[in-house]
Amino acid sequence: MPAPPRAILLDIEGTTSSIAFVAEVLFPYARAHLADYVAQHREATAPLLAEVPGDDPVATLIEWIDEDRKETPLKTLQGMIWADGYADGTLKGHVYPDTPDALRRWKAAGVPVHIYSSGSVAAQKLIFGHSIAGDLTPLLSGYFDTRVGAKRDAGSYRAIAAALDLPPAAILFVSDIAAETDAARAAGLAALLIDRAGDAGDVASLAEVLP
Incomplete structure (x- = not known):
């Protein structure tokens, strides 16, 4: 034994x-708030955006969300966005x-x-x-x-x-x-x-x- x-x-x-919680709640929340969050937190997000290829890193990040890519800068940024949602009680x-x-x-x-x-x-x-x-x-x-x-x-x-x-x-x-x-x-x-x-x-x- x-x-x-x-x-x-x-x-x-x-x-x-639940997979549905991540796919149907967390991912859409991050997608909807990503552009505004980056605009409002330029200093904090700049190192992450520097790791994203292309001329429009925000657009690339949104594509990555849609593709469920496991890219570290995306996952880090999603966590930062979700923190606000958890803090104000929108997310559980x-x-x-x-x-x-x-x-x-x-x-x-x-x-x-x-x-x-x-x-x-x-x-x-x-x-x-x-x-x-x-x-x-x-x-x-x-x-x-x-x-x-x-x-x-x-x-x-x-x-x-x-x-x-x-x-x-x-x-x-x-x-x-x-x-x-x-x-x-x-x-x-x-x-x-x-x-x-x-x-x-x-x-x-x-x-x-x-x-």
Whole structure:
């Protein structure tokens, strides 16, 4: 029987939170406010715009939103825009009902939980800090984003294991994307494919993970 994990690593979209929330709420909000936000925060956004190719970086960023590109400057800027929406109460981070229960269960068991998402670390903290279930950040031990590497690249998971100072096999990764769980397994992590529709995958909810 395999040893229990010493750390859990969670994806967000489709794992802790609804894909629809990101696609139908967060992305449209950032798209609608992007041009005005850049105009009103020129100094803060200038370093990010410098990383965007082309003569019209704002137009490029909007194209990237429409294409769901995982570009770091876009993800960082989206997080900055969403911060305003969370601050004024317009946005509330969606989490599935089993997410806070699982986080509390794992924390009580002494298993630290980390997040790995293509969204920026700042955006991750906003979702969990302003969630519909309240502030869940005290239940989380750390966050990783695309700065550590792409989620379908085994090297990213090796880098996370090194950052956590744990052997890869001591970490359990949960995601709804098979290419991500495959990459994690290739790096030596334990991994579970979650499918909330219950049609495929290893588990249908976080309630089934280390019950």
